[in-house]
Amino acid sequence: MSAPDDRNRAPNAPDAQQANVAALYQELILDHYRRPRNRGKLESPDVALRKKNPLCGDVIDLQVQFDGDTVRDVRFTGEGCAISQAAASMLTQRLKGKSSADAAQILDRFTRMVHGEEGAADESLGDLRALSGVSRLPVRHPCALLASDALAEALASRR
Amino acid sequence: MMSALSRSDFPLLAASPRLVYLDSAATTQKPRAVLDAIRDFYESDNANPHRGAYALSVRATQRYHDARARVAKFLGVSDTDCLIFTRGTTESLNLVAASWGRANVRAGDEIVVTGAEHHANFVPWQQLAIETGARFRICELTADGAIDLDRLRAMLGSKTKVVAFAHVSNVLGTIAPVREIVELAHGVGAIAVCDGAQAAPHLTVRFDASGVDFFAASGHKMLGPMGIGVLAGRRALLDAMPPFLTGGDMIEFVEDEHSTWNRLPHKFEAGTPNAAGAVGLAAAVGVLERVGMDAVRAHELALVGAAYRRLAAIDGVRIYGPGPEDRSGVLSFNVGDVHPHDLATILDSHHVCIRAGHHCAQPLMRRLGVSATARASFYVYNDDADIDALVNGVMAAREMFSRVGA
Numbered sequence: 001m002s003a004p005d006d007r008n009r010a011p012n013a014p015d016a017q018q019a020n021v022a023a024l025y026q027e028l029i030l031d032h033y034r035r036p037r038n039r040g041k042l043e044s045p046d047v048a049l050r051k052k053n054p055l056c057g058d059v060i061d062l063q064v065q066f067d068g069d070t071v072r073d074v075r076f077t078g079e080g081c082a083i084s085q086a087a088a089s090m091l092t093q094r095l096k097g098k099s100s101a102d103a104a105q106i107l108d109r110f111t112r113m114v115h116g117e118e119g120a121a122d123e124s125l126g127d128l129r130a131l132s133g134v135s136r137l138p139v140r141h142p143c144a145l146l147a148s149d150a151l152a153e154a155l156a157s158r159r
Numbered sequence: 160m161m162s163a164l165s166r167s168d169f170p171l172l173a174a175s176p177r178l179v180y181l182d183s184a185a186t187t188q189k190p191r192a193v194l195d196a197i198r199d200f201y202e203s204d205n206a207n208p209h210r211g212a213y214a215l216s217v218r219a220t221q222r223y224h225d226a227r228a229r230v231a232k233f234l235g236v237s238d239t240d241c242l243i244f245t246r247g248t249t250e251s252l253n254l255v256a257a258s259w260g261r262a263n264v265r266a267g268d269e270i271v272v273t274g275a276e277h278h279a280n281f282v283p284w285q286q287l288a289i290e291t292g293a294r295f296r297i298c299e300l301t302a303d304g305a306i307d308l309d310r311l312r313a314m315l316g317s318k319t320k321v322v323a324f325a326h327v328s329n330v331l332g333t334i335a336p337v338r339e340i341v342e343l344a345h346g347v348g349a350i351a352v353c354d355g356a357q358a359a360p361h362l363t364v365r366f367d368a369s370g371v372d373f374f375a376a377s378g379h380k381m382l383g384p385m386g387i388g389v390l391a392g393r394r395a396l397l398d399a400m401p402p403f404l405t406g407g408d409m410i411e412f413v414e415d416e417h418s419t420w421n422r423l424p425h426k427f428e429a430g431t432p433n434a435a436g437a438v439g440l441a442a443a444v445g446v447l448e449r450v451g452m453d454a455v456r457a458h459e460l461a462l463v464g465a466a467y468r469r470l471a472a473i474d475g476v477r478i479y480g481p482g483p484e485d486r487s488g489v490l491s492f493n494v495g496d497v498h499p500h501d502l503a504t505i506l507d508s509h510h511v512c513i514r515a516g517h518h519c520a521q522p523l524m525r526r527l528g529v530s531a532t533a534r535a536s537f538y539v540y541n542d543d544a545d546i547d548a549l550v551n552g553v554m555a556a557r558e559m560f561s562r563v564g565a
Contacts, residue, residue, distance in 0.1 A: 006176040007510070007544045008551065021508035022559065025501070030563035034496075056500055056516050057530050079530050081498035082560075137504060 017136070024133035025082065032086035037093050040075045047157050051150040053142045058084050062150040066158060071095050071103050074151070081143050083134060088147035090128050100155050107152045114144045163450050163458040163539040170194065172540055179511040179548040184329050184357060184489050184518075184536035186379045189443075193382055196442035200435045208434050209408060209425070223434040226441035227424070233444040234374070235365030236391045240423040243397075244437050247388030248356040249279040251375030252323075254390055254403040254427060255352055256283035259373075260321070262401055266292030269318040271311070271349075273335075274300045274526045275328045278519045280354040280375075284323055293320070300526065304331040304480040312343055319349040326358035330518045330534065331480030332463070332489030334362070341370040350396070356380055360538070361459060361487050363452040366391045378436065382539075383443035387436030390427070397423055404429035447539075455539055459488035462537040466490055466546045473553060479527055488537035491518070494553055497560045499533040505559060506552040513549070 045063035052059050058080035065073040074092040078085075091110065095103045102124075110128055112120035116135035121128075134144040166172040169188045172180065180188060206216040208223045231242040245251045260283075264270065270284045270293050288295035298314055301307045306324065315322070322344040327334050337353065344351040350372040358364055360381035366374050373396070378387040402409055402420055406429040411419040420426045447455060460483075467483035467490060470476050475495035480486060494502055499515035506513055514534040517524045524530060535549055 007179050008547045015508075018508040021505055025505065025559050027563050030560060034563055057521070057524075081500040083501065140500070140504060143500065 020133045020136050024131070024137075026130060028127060028130045029082060029086040032089040033082040036076075036085055036089040038075050038089065038096075039077060041077065042073055042075045045075075047154040049150060049153060049157075051146055051153070053080075053084075053146050055142060056081075058143060058146055060084070060088060060146050060150050062147070062154060064151075064154045066100075069100050071098050071100065071155075076147065076150075080146065081140075083131070083140055084143040084146050087128075087131060087144050090126075090131070091147050091151060094126055094128060095151060100158060104152065104155050107148050107155070110148050111145060111152075114141055114148075162542040163454055164190065164446070166540055168192075169540055175510075177510045179509075179545045181535040181537065181541065181545060181549060182512045182514050183360075183538035183541075184380070184534065185514055186385065187360065187382050187538055188540060189384065190382055190446050192446050193384065193439045193442045197384060197435050197439040200438045205435075207431055219434055222438050223432060226434075226437035229441040230389060230437070230444055231391075233364075233448065234359065234376070234389070234391060235367050235369075237367050238394055241392050241394050241397055243390045243392070243424045243427045244432060245375075245388045245390050245427075246386055246433070247377040247379070248354060248375045249377075249388075251373075251388055251390035252279050252352070252354060253283045255373045255375075255392070256287045258400045258403045258427075259350070259396060260284075260287040261291070262399075264288075264291045264293050264320050267318065268293040268320045269296055269316070270294070270321045270323070271296045271298055271314055271319055272323045273298045273306050273311075273325070275304065275306070275325055275331065275333065275523050276323070276520065277325060277329050277354060277356070278521070279356070280323050280325055280352075281520075281522060284321065294318075297522065303482075304328065304333050304527075305485075306333070306335050306340065308336065308339055308343070311340065315343055315347045315349065317347060319344070319347050321352060322349050323352040323354070325354040325356075326364075327355075327361065327487045327489075328480070328520075328523070329357045329489065330491050330520050330523055330532070332357075332486030332491075333481055334358075334485065334487060337369050337371065345370070357487060357489070360447075360455075362456060372396055378440035378443065381440075381443055382446055383440035384436050387433050387440050389440075394423065397427070402426055402429070406430050408432070450539060458539060459537050460484070462541055462546065463488045463490060465543070466535060466537070466549065469546060469550050470553065473550070473557065475557060476553070479529075479532060489534065490536070491532040491534045493529065493532055494557055495560065497556050499531045501560075502533050502553070502556050505556040506549070509548065509552040509555065511548050511552045 042063040047064045060078035204218040206219040208220040231239040341351045352373045353371040355376040359376035374391040379385040409429040464483040479491045503515035
């Protein structure tokens with residue numbers, strides 16, 4: 001038999017991971033999950049691609065329209081967790097109106113932030129910094145990076 | 160209720176007093192008796208079985224042989240030679256699909272599986288059908304995820320060669336009516352192949368009496384080590400089948416132009432066997448026998464019943480599959496619009512381990528109309544405190560997500 005044990009003992013203070021997870025699922029992220037920006041399809045996209053995460057079944061369909069070298073419009077559809085959906089919503093918002101080079105730089109910084117690189121997150125990431133806590137959840141890195149990888153591929157296809 | 164075995168019998172659980180392990184359908188924790196048996200084999204009796212003419216190799220051979228006898232007895236296999244050690248359920252089912260399948264399935268034949276199958280009992284048959292030109296058919300489930308016997312009966316006919324089904328669904332916990340399925344299969348001259356990965360750990364299995372032609376299970380889901388599993392088969396079928404893998408141990412004579420095969424079970428055990436794994440699995444079987452499979456089942460029923468009632472009472476929780484009295488110790492569920500991966504991350508931060516995703520059963524997920532579920536599964540070391548922690552974690556996740564309205 002097991003004696004009353006530690007499993008339901010309320011800790012004096014939430015431990016570090018519990019605090020990190022609580023911080024990750026903050027209102028900003030949940031708002032983007034519940035009300036994703038740029039969700040939908042474009043009439044005539046220059047690039048359209050689908051990316052999947054076979055591990056968890058998440059899918060993103062991404063469409064990008066360029067105006068010369070500028071990302072004019074981005075839309076996405078797909079299914080996934082709060083992290084993948086919020087990342088897609090915030091990234092598409094952040095990249096709109098940026099030059100291809102600036103957009104690629106943001107994606108690179110975002111990827112490095114998710115991988116936990118010290119100092120990767122700067123002001124160019126804006127609200128995306130709310131996702132920095134994902135770095136301490138390695139199994140969730142693919143969720144955070146699904147949209148980012150799709151966007152990077154879309155940009156690369158224009159070069 | 161108290162656990163059937165103490166957490167202190169499991170070194171990993173003993174070392175992590177806060178850990179709530181609810182993913183036993185994926186793999187179970189290992190009791191000290193199993194770890195000790197593996198260590199003891201390597202420390203006392205390690206040599207290559209069947210090879211050496213020296214006493215140590217004879218001891219290794221004997222340990223491997225004894226392990227087979229013990230596991231065969233546990234699964235109700237009286238013809239011990241018909242209990243083949245494999246790497247696990249996946250290899251066992253691939254063995255049957257490749258060896259029996261290629262020898263017996265022709266273009267125009269039909270292979271029937273159910274909509275509840277794990278990929279291991281789905282993809283090998285799907286691929287066999289593609290290779291042979293046979294027709295691959297999926298028997299749809301009833302609304303609550305059970306095998307629809309009427310539909311199955313209507314699907315079977317003289318073209319049916321195989322009916323492959325999971326004894327217990329790894330997603331819904333549904334328990335299949337084995338006897339009825341076997342009767343239907345045999346009634347049209349087909350073989351019945353049973354994926355027992357989720358049955359052997361939780362229910363009394365009597366292979367001989369069940370009538371199934373092949374039964375597959377994995378050691379690591381029943382307190383044993385990873386990398387060892389079994390295939391039980393009927394002697395007449397196994398004898399007539401060509402080998403699956405070829406190489407050492409499975410041969411009788413190797414001529415330059417051809418070879419002849421060793422007798423059962425060695426014909427299907429090419430290469431150096433996982434003797435330590437078999438010894439570990441035998442020790443696991445010993446632990447389960449000491450608890451008693453009836454007690455294991457009663458314990459899981461009590462846990463899954465309590466978890467079902469408490470989760471179902473939480474606003475927004477949807478549980479998939481049958482009621483708690485008809486299922487094994489598995490609960491698949493969703494919590495409002497909280498994605499299962501987010502739920503698993505939040506629960507993990509509360510030290511609760513559950514599975515989230517498609518559970519290697521994408522065809523079933525499509526039939527449930529979801530892309531993923533959360534799954535909690537129970538075993539001998541779980542108790543009420545684990546359910547408390549699960550419920551508290553689910554409430555915390557719900558709370559967290561309710562801060563922002565839909």
